[in-house]
Amino acid sequence: MSHAAPVNTEAREAFYKAIDPESMRALWSVMGTIITPEPRSGCQPVMWKYDTVRARLMEAAGLITAKEAERRVLILENPGLKGTSKCTTSLYCGVQLVMPGEVAPAHRHTQSALRFVLEASGGHTAVGGERTTMHYGDFVITPNWQWHDHGNTSDDPVLWLDGLDIPLVQFLDASFAEGFGDDEQPITKPEGDAHARYGANMLPLGYEKVATTSPIFNYPYERSREALEQMRRMEEWDPCHGLKMRYTNPVDGGWAMPTIGTCLQLLPRGFKSAPYRSTDATVFTGVEGRGRSTVDGQVFEWGPRDVFVVPSWKEVVHEVDEDAVLFSYSDRPVQEKCGLFRERRGNS
Ligand code: 1HN
Numbered sequence: 001m002s003h004a005a006p007v008n009t010e011a012r013e014a015f016y017k018a019i020d021p022e023s024m025r026a027l028w029s030v031m032g033t034i035i036t037p038e039p040r041s042g043c044q045p046v047m048w049k050y051d052t053v054r055a056r057l058m059e060a061a062g063l064i065t066a067k068e069a070e071r072r073v074l075i076l077e078n079p080g081l082k083g084t085s086k087c088t089t090s091l092y093c094g095v096q097l098v099m100p101g102e103v104a105p106a107h108r109h110t111q112s113a114l115r116f117v118l119e120a121s122g123g124h125t126a127v128g129g130e131r132t133t134m135h136y137g138d139f140v141i142t143p144n145w146q147w148h149d150h151g152n153t154s155d156d157p158v159l160w161l162d163g164l165d166i167p168l169v170q171f172l173d174a175s176f177a178e179g180f181g182d183d184e185q186p187i188t189k190p191e192g193d194a195h196a197r198y199g200a201n202m203l204p205l206g207y208e209k210v211a212t213t214s215p216i217f218n219y220p221y222e223r224s225r226e227a228l229e230q231m232r233r234m235e236e237w238d239p240c241h242g243l244k245m246r247y248t249n250p251v252d253g254g255w256a257m258p259t260i261g262t263c264l265q266l267l268p269r270g271f272k273s274a275p276y277r278s279t280d281a282t283v284f285t286g287v288e289g290r291g292r293s294t295v296d297g298q299v300f301e302w303g304p305r306d307v308f309v310v311p312s313w314k315e316v317v318h319e320v321d322e323d324a325v326l327f328s329y330s331d332r333p334v335q336e337k338c339g340l341f342r343e344r345r346g347n348s
């Protein structure tokens with residue numbers, strides 16, 4: 001708050017001690033630490049180079065199968081949040097590996113997941129009775145409480161970035177999970193069914209919104225990239241973001257997922273962004289090209305598949321010498337619903 005905590009006196013100390021076993025605490029003694037004038041996060045700016053993560057995953061593949069692990073994932077844990085399995089205060093990030101012939105068995109949980117595909121020549125995931133084939137750069141959703149399993153029938157390893165709302169669900173004490181009992185769920189729909197129904201700017205007549213998550217569960221990179229390419233011709237550059245598009249739920253135009261906001265952005269050759277900060281700590285991954293992002297004074301040189309974090313209310317500046325594409329996710333939908341989202345553009 002505006003002033004520091006009141007000074008301690010012997011009598012006050014004795015009072016705090018006396019009420020502690022009665023499960024009470026004096027607000028004035030802690031107010032400044034629980035209500036801060038601006039966000040004070042333990043979350044730190046950090047980057048993981050893909051080569052390092054990939055090499056460790058390959059090492060893990062010699063230690064455990066996808067089936068035994070259930071999910072063979074290395075968590076990208078924020079060094080400022082050690083021991084919490086968090087990448088930011090509210091969101092989780094990991095990189096998953098499925099080797100040729102492997103299956104990650106079907107299960108479901110109340111946590112929502114996104115996959116951003118980093119390497120795939122034939123991996124697939126099944127959600128709600130439909131399978132989708134994964135390609136580089138695809139954004140795939142596993143809505144909460146939907147059965148999901150993954151497989152790889154190709155000859156090459158399949159890797160993707162996992163983004164989940166685990167810390168949010170944990171905070172709310174709303175975690176439920178169960179196994180399906182079989183490796184794979186039955187496939188009841190042809191591949192492409194969701195896209196045909198919901199991905200053509202049309203909806204079945206009489207369609208009623210039943211879920212909080214988009215009914216489209218694979219947003220193919222080819223189409224997202226094409227949107228950016230078409231739009232660049234209009235030169236609608238945002239000084240802070242270049243050209244940044246959010247993935248939407250076609251049912252209502254809102255975010256694709258209720259708890260995680262996802263975006264794809266193009267930074268044109270020679271672009272240097274204006275400084276930007278926002279309350280939604282954001283996880284970025286490179287998709288095309290190389291760049292340099294300065295986060296709270298720390299410089300991260302990134303290329304395709306590298307992952308870096310911009311914590312809440314820390315300033316970020318992106319610079320690129322060549323055309324570059326970034327995928328990112330944050331808890332922005334939650335903050336917007338709660339009226340908490342704030343941003344600051346430029347140096348003001
Ligand atoms: C999960 O179900 C997946 O389905 C990935 O691929 C990561 C991390 C924690 C809990 C569940 C998946 C996960 C996860």
